[in-house]
C-alpha cells in the first residue's frame with residue numbers, strides 16, 4: 001500500500017542520530033534519506049556552514065537476507081522504508097505492544113508501520129533505534145505516489161490550459177463579450 005513518505009525522502013527528511021545508540025552527538029547529527037532511500041549522516045554544524053564540505057559518515061549497510069536471518073530471539077531487528085531498526089530495548093515500552101514488534105522481527109515492517117498511522121512523536125522516537133540501512137540493490141523506491149503525481153504535473157504544465165496563454169485568451173474573450181453586451 002501507500003508510502004506516505006514522504007516521508008522524508010524528497011522533503012529531505014532527517015533522521016536523528018541513532019546508529020550510535022543512546023547519544024553520541026544526539027541532535028547535532030542527522031541521518032538523511034534521499035529520494036533513492038539512501039541514508040547518510042550529516043552534521044548540523046556543517047549544515048550551518050555550507051561552504052565547508054559535509055562530513056557524511058558511512059551508515060552500516062545490510063542486505064534483506066541478513067535481516068531475515070538475524071537471530072531474532074536475541075535481537076528484534078526490522079526494516080522500515082529501507083532503514084534498519086533494532087528495537088530490542090524498546091519492546092516493553094512500545095505503546096502498541098511487544099508482540100506486534102516481535103512478529104515483524106527480521107521482516108520489512110514498512111506497510112504495517114504506516115497502516116497504524118504512527119504520530120510524529122513516534123516517528124521522532126524511532127530515530128533512536130536506527131542501526132543502518134539496506135544496501136542499494138535491496139532498497140525500494142520511496143514516494144512512488146508522489147513521484148507519479150509530479151510526473152503528471154509536469155505533463156500538465158505543457159498543456160494549453162496550464163500555460164499563460166489560457167488566462168490571457170480568456171480575459172480577451174470576456175472583455176469582448178462584455179463590451180458587446182453592455183457597451
Ligand code: HEM
Nearest residue numbers: 085087095096100109112113116118119121122125126129
Ligand atoms: C521503531 C519503530 C516504532 C516506534 C518507535 C513505535 C512507536 C509507537 C508509539 C510512540 C506509539 C503510540 C501512538 C503514536 O504515537 O503513534 C505506537 C503505537 C502503536 N504501534 Fe508502534 N512503533 C514502532 C513500530 C511499530 C510497528 C513496526 C508496528 C507494526 C504494526 C507498530 C504498531 C503499533 C500499534 C498497533 C500501535 C497502537 C496504535 C493505537 O493504539 O492506536 N509499531 N508505536
